[in-house]
Amino acid sequence: MPVPSEVQRETKADAFVLEAKGIEKSFGATHVLRGANLRIRRGEIHALLGGNGAGKSTLIRIISGSHHHDGGSISIDGRLDPDANAIAVVFQELALLPHLSVAENIYLPHRKRALARLSEAECFEEARAALALVDEGLAERALDWPVASLDLHERQFVEIARALSSGARVLLLDEPTANLTFSETERLFGILRRLAQQGISTLLVSHRMGEIRALADVCTVLRDGRSVLDRAALSEISDEAIVEAMGQKGSALPPPAARNTTNAPARTQIALRGPGISLSVGSGEVLGLAGAPAGPSGVIETMIGARPSGAWHITIDGVDVTFANPADAVRAGIGYVSGDRAEKGILATLPILDNIVAAARVARRRIVASSSEAAVGQTALDTLSIKASSIDALPQTVSGGTQQKLLLARWLAPVPKILVLEEPTRGVDIGTKREIYAMIRDAAAAGCVVVWWSTEFTELIAVCDRVIAFDLGGQASGVLGRDELDEVSLSRATGMAA
Template identity: 55%
Template sequence: MAQQQALLHARSIVKSFGPTSVLKGFDLSIRAGEVHAFLGGNGAGKSTFIKIISGQHERDGGTLEFNGQELGGSSVSPVDSGAIAVVNQELALLPHLSVAENIAMPRLHRAMRTYSERTSKAIAVEALSLIDPHFAKTSVGRLVGDLTLHERQLVEIARSLGSGARLLLLDEPTANLTASETARLFAVLRRLKTESNLAVLFVSHRMREIRQIADVCTIIRDGKTAVDRVALDDITDREIVDFMGQSAEPDQRTDSQAEEIIQVQTDSLQEAHDGSFTSEPILVRFEDIELPIGPGAIIGLAGAPTGPSALIEALTGIAKKTPWNIVRKGAPVKYRSPSAAARAGVGYISGDRANRGILATLPIVDNLMASRRIVERRAVARSEEIERSASLLRALKIRAGSLWDLPSTLSGGTQQKLLVARWLTLKPKLLVLEEPTRGVDIRTKREIYALIRKLAAQGTAVVWWSTEYVELVELCDTVLAFDLSGRPTGVLQRADLNETNLANATGMAA
């Protein structure tokens, strides 16, 4: 493609963080009026490149042009001027402001207007209605800090869609959306592409979505361009996976790797569980729905976020009040707090990596040992934690400069592996996972699957919520389905588990 045809043209982009080289001469060009899939494994450099385009990072070398003008130096950022809008993998909303303020403020600031609550609400309703009309009408006055991760994702996308930008940078925008919301988002992108000549750089690990929305793809591998502007019609899924350096097939080594990880330093673990949660099955009830959760079972939750979230909060001690009855041996089970649940043997991995998962200001070693310290009621680090953490990093194949580096030095997918690693050597009685593979590549998904299967084989009961039906079908013995209002509709057993039945049970497209 000739340079003058590109809305955005990047050549030989270089970026390092200390001794770690992330981008090593990367090239990419985007035309107006196209959806451009940007593909690569976790840690390949995708999010770093997006942050360079949006002005969050400065490049160390190479040239970057937008609409024929060199970016950087004293030039006005296209993000500041409104020409580029971005949805980062870790959302960038202001929790102390309302939904309306978060959506409207950037536009009002650029226009140098006096703030108007009425105008802001109108802007927010119009933008949100593109994806979720009901949410638009009911939530513009709510504080962003009170929203779920799913709801915050809608706000972030709506803010970008309503910005009037010429280029949208979407980093895993559908990771927390339902299938129907994803379909509406794609319909909006197609319309804006046609009517406004909008360009979209779209990052996703979901191959089905990439095929649905993208025209061309560029693949990054180890900080370099592996594939440059290939039409999606001209490349197979297998070829994409190979160029990414991934494997779509189960790795024969993952089972032994899982065994190694779970055995890391387990002999030194002092018995810390308080005994209120034993290996006895528990029973969860909601009206006429009854679901046993026994040792070694992998139970899936399917449907819109409201229903699964309510059950997860009841199981993990987050909810103060809940419509769910949780019973063991005929007696009710209720935890005062998540820490009390953890000491009783209940592990929890949140899908909200930024706000309920990663401890951003603490080093990697503290992130790995956080759950153990809660269970053992310790605040002070012990010397053996260093050895244990180093063993976990080796076993999980996490490349970190040091145990004392911050998690921000790792890719989003690698940070997700840290959250899983917290619970591996504790062998919880129950492990509750909320979208645990959000934003992770094929290889990392397979590694997480193998770890969870191994924990289940050793007696841990697993509750797994995912918006990816194919994931639930592959992993689960039983799935509890919820309708769009959040009410449970029924329990699907292994023989009945397929994407069509899940779609029918939840009212959501597969």
């Protein structure tokens, strides 16, 4: 299939605002980027695509100045000595200070010295002007609010406003809609389109083809550190061609008929009781949780011991249980994979081996490493096809998708009674998603009860036996059985985008 043509622009005003040519980067003996190219026009929404480990995150960090490149060049508006404030990154894990006000968070880039005196009037003036570009209503009412009091999408808007206040002309957004509702996603898209009309460019990193096609004009695809598609017009290329360029043929999702129908022995029976909901789930079942974070998080925090006195109650094999802390839940046979692998999941300063055996050590109340752990770690790497130089390497040496597999590897042996998963496929590529779905089904087939929160309805439909739906206020709106599961029903029950 011929490579589609570049999106054509005629005027001088639409020249490239950002050009990265032949970027190379190695970490030790590992070559991450091997001549990657990226060109973004002024006022353009550009998708950066590629599988986990393709080099997207490294390229973003180089463009934003977090990493130095070994070869190639980067220019902004044609200058090889670019203004450091011209590029701003908004990562999945937002970098706001929750105890400071909205205005103070936005104004932070203007404080050049740590002990510089803060002008409150100047702070509010600058913050109001920047936030008004994103959300005028929020700028009018919330400048003096602590960031901790904002909803997730409002925090995202504050982060974008902070980037704009520093003079950014290119925004780099990493999976920006992962936890947004349908209306919040639409608001964000509207903001990005409006910013594009004002000449501000956006580089969008996402694994969701639907939102890429709804928002972006053009895409660049990385594979093994190289640009295999350079400025391909999305109107001229199919999803299948993009996936093939990424080196990942086929769909991530299994057919619905392949969902778990195991007859695993009923070793574990759990009952969940909460406001308006009471149901039992047995070994071999996959129970989905759908909706904005407020609802599913209440169930999850109760099950893993993070909220002992919440509105939800759990019974395991006929016994009411309350866990004082997460360690008690682990010792009772409950596994947990956090959706925030940076803050609550990956142990960044410890080797890959320690990350894999962390849960087993907690369950056995052990701190000292055992002689058998190396074999366990290597088996996990081989079983999950985890590409790492060794079990002694640090997690930061592997891609985000591989880190997600490391979190799941903690629960391979022994399989827990209950496995609680929080957005396990967030930000991972098609190939890794397929592997995670297989792991979930294998765990259920081994007799595990799987409780799985996801904001991607298609995967809940394909894998789950039942789904508890939560509305935008966090209240349970019903339980959908297998025959009722479809995107329309889930969208209506949750208020979120299908």
